[in-house]
């Protein structure tokens with residue numbers, strides 16, 4: 654037996670993992686299996702979106718964490734010997750992936766941004782960011798299985814296809830977990846989620862004072878977008894909430910348009926912007942590192958340039 658497995662806690666995760674898995678499984682000449690919670694959606698939906706079979710995880714008692722399924726996953730993986738097991742690299746996904754890899758005594762590649770199968774070598778080729786996003790590390794593995802985590806929103810969610818047959822199996826309930834959920838508190842969100850924004854105007858340290866950020870906000874409004882920031886503005890000056898920080902220690906964004914205002918373009922910031930379709934920069938230093946990484950650049954003082962941009966857009 655072999656196969657590509659995706660293990661997901663939510664439907665959203667499952668669709669992204671299926672998006673990656675359904676590209677890989679045919680290349681590897683193997684089947685795609687979705688292991689999902691029963692409550693996370695009907696199995697036919699996952700089948701329609703590319704899964705060849707669905708293993709349903711039974712409902713847990715409210716105090717049982719998703720990690721309680723680890724012994725069931727281990728047992729199933731030892732029986733079926735999949736080639737590849739994919740998780741989303743959320744905090745819980747990363748932890749679970751590492752624990753499953755340890756139990757299976759196999760390799761783990763975390764934070765993979767690209768995955769391919771080299772048919773000639775019979776090896777999985779994985780890419781991930783290294784040195785704070787300054788380089789891409791390429792890893793190959795012909796050992797099986799391999800556990801891999803994919804950052805959220807790295808792959809397009811799988812869309813439904815016609816004429817696919819349902820093949821579903823219910824997995825057994827896990828033994829009682831030693832870990833218990835005592836309380837659940839939603840993470841406090843003080844800012845909008847910019848990871849979904851189509852247009853982002855990002856304010857950098859080129860702004861002299863907090864009040865001047867109104868200019869960046871006005872440009873974002875004129876473009877129908879959201880405001881983002883570099884880390885100094887969120888962590889050092891505390892002018893904007895941390896949720897708006899883009900980069901290595903903030904969020905990865907993938908807008909159609911990113912406009913950096915007074916942003917120098919250091920690698921730790923630009924790594925969060927690498928999936929933007931069009932990058933524009935306004936910076937008064939013509940040697941700012943952001944310019945070679947931009948599709949369009951304006952060398953100038955943002956306090957002169959931005960009001961003119963807003964006026965033009967309003968026309």
Ligand SMILES: Cc1cc2nc3c(=O)[nH]c(=O)nc-3n(C[C@H](O)[C@H](O)[C@H](O)COP(=O)(O)OP(=O)(O)OC[C@H]3O[C@@H](n4cnc5c(N)ncnc54)[C@H](O)[C@@H]3O)c2cc1C
Pocket residue numbers: 785856857858859860882883884885886898899900901902903904914915916917918919920921922925935936937938941953954955956
């Ligand atoms: C481990 C680690 C993780 C990090 N993670 C992140 C991260 O996730 N996100 C992040 O953003 N940073 C991160 N950083 C910090 C990062 O290295 C940079 O220091 C930061 O991105 C710089 O922010 P900035 O471009 O706003 O400021 P600066 O580098 O100070 O650049 C300001 C720019 O504004 C220009 N400017 C000044 N005045 C004007 C004006 N009036 N008009 C036009 N241009 C003007 C200047 O020419 C300059 O290029 C991290 C650093 C480390 C070490």
